[in-house]
Amino acid sequence: MDAGVGLRAKPGAWAGLGNPRRSSTARVPVRFAVEKFARPLVLGSDRRSCGAKLKVSCSRKSAGIDKTYYSADEALVLKQKAEDVVPYLNDRCIYLVGMMGSGKTTVGKILAEVLGYSFFDSDKLVEKAVGISSVAEIFQLHSEAFFRDNESEVLRDLSSMHRLVVATGGGAVIRPINWSYMKKGSTIWLDVPLDALARRIAAVGTASRPLLHQESGDPYAKAYAKLTALFEQRMDSYANADARVSLEHIAVKQGHNDVTTLTPSAIAIEVFFPWSNLMY
Numbered sequence: 001m002d003a004g005v006g007l008r009a010k011p012g013a014w015a016g017l018g019n020p021r022r023s024s025t026a027r028v029p030v031r032f033a034v035e036k037f038a039r040p041l042v043l044g045s046d047r048r049s050c051g052a053k054l055k056v057s058c059s060r061k062s063a064g065i066d067k068t069y070y071s072a073d074e075a076l077v078l079k080q081k082a083e084d085v086v087p088y089l090n091d092r093c094i095y096l097v098g099m100m101g102s103g104k105t106t107v108g109k110i111l112a113e114v115l116g117y118s119f120f121d122s123d124k125l126v127e128k129a130v131g132i133s134s135v136a137e138i139f140q141l142h143s144e145a146f147f148r149d150n151e152s153e154v155l156r157d158l159s160s161m162h163r164l165v166v167a168t169g170g171g172a173v174i175r176p177i178n179w180s181y182m183k184k185g186s187t188i189w190l191d192v193p194l195d196a197l198a199r200r201i202a203a204v205g206t207a208s209r210p211l212l213h214q215e216s217g218d219p220y221a222k223a224y225a226k227l228t229a230l231f232e233q234r235m236d237s238y239a240n241a242d243a244r245v246s247l248e249h250i251a252v253k254q255g256h257n258d259v260t261t262l263t264p265s266a267i268a269i270e271v272f273f274p275w276s277n278l279m280y
């Protein structure tokens, strides 16, 4: 088992039992806009960097869906690992859990692309469901409990579907009912050091994360303090995940002393390790 990843194998889940190619016939609830991605990975022409850049863009032309760049090596490894893992996933959904800023959305989009799965960000689905454009506004106009109730309904609906990668909100793990939904799929905890989380969130601003937002003071210091308090409350919940991907362990394994060197695609490759280890 890779140093960076621990997996609690589920009986029968990885043994490839049943027909691995069962087509997904789950009804897609009309209110979910499914993000389909272009495929296959397109080899870019840029050879100035240490390898040709692969540009992967989404076929859906909605605003704001960013493009993902891989190195050619990473793209080939990702494609191979995805091909190896798909039969064992057995069309089950992958739920990414982890603190705010851990990369659930960024890494989740990569996983969906290489797996040929659909990607959902549960926060976005809650915003669509309640007709309010941001999580922060939902907290402000209603309450956190109202948000959490809708978050649970979204996870319940998603749990009836197949072949999805779901980026959950950082607090989804605090409600046991949410685990009952997510456990129908495979849950992966992206475990990122609090310092890196605080730096990432300070870089984009805390306004989008109401539990961290404050009007004054050093954004990094305030974010770090609040993330530390939240993590203390939640770490046991995150540990319920089927697999933990520790960026600290990955960095050590790769000879780095800082997780900021780990690209989203390098992390996505590590997400595939638990399944690979169980296949041979």
Ligand SMILES: Nc1ncnc2c1ncn2[C@@H]1O[C@H](COP(=O)(O)OP(=O)(O)O)[C@@H](O)[C@H]1O
Residues within 6 Å of the ligand: 098, 099, 100, 101, 102, 103, 104, 105, 106, 107, 167, 200, 201, 204, 260, 262, 263, 264, 267
């Ligand atoms: N491996 C990474 N290295 C550097 N920045 C990252 C990495 N993964 C995500 N980020 C950045 O961190 C911020 C939060 O990422 P996001 O995927 O939205 O996290 P989450 O969905 O867990 O809240 C974004 O600005 C994103 O670009």
Ligand SMILES: O=C(O)C1=C[C@@H](OP(=O)(O)O)[C@@H](O)[C@H](O)C1
Residues within 6 Å of the ligand: 098, 099, 100, 101, 104, 123, 135, 168, 169, 170, 171, 172, 208, 209, 210, 211
């Ligand atoms: O940790 C949390 O309680 C939350 C995390 C957020 O999602 P991200 O993890 O995508 O930031 C969002 O669901 C809301 O602000 C609450």
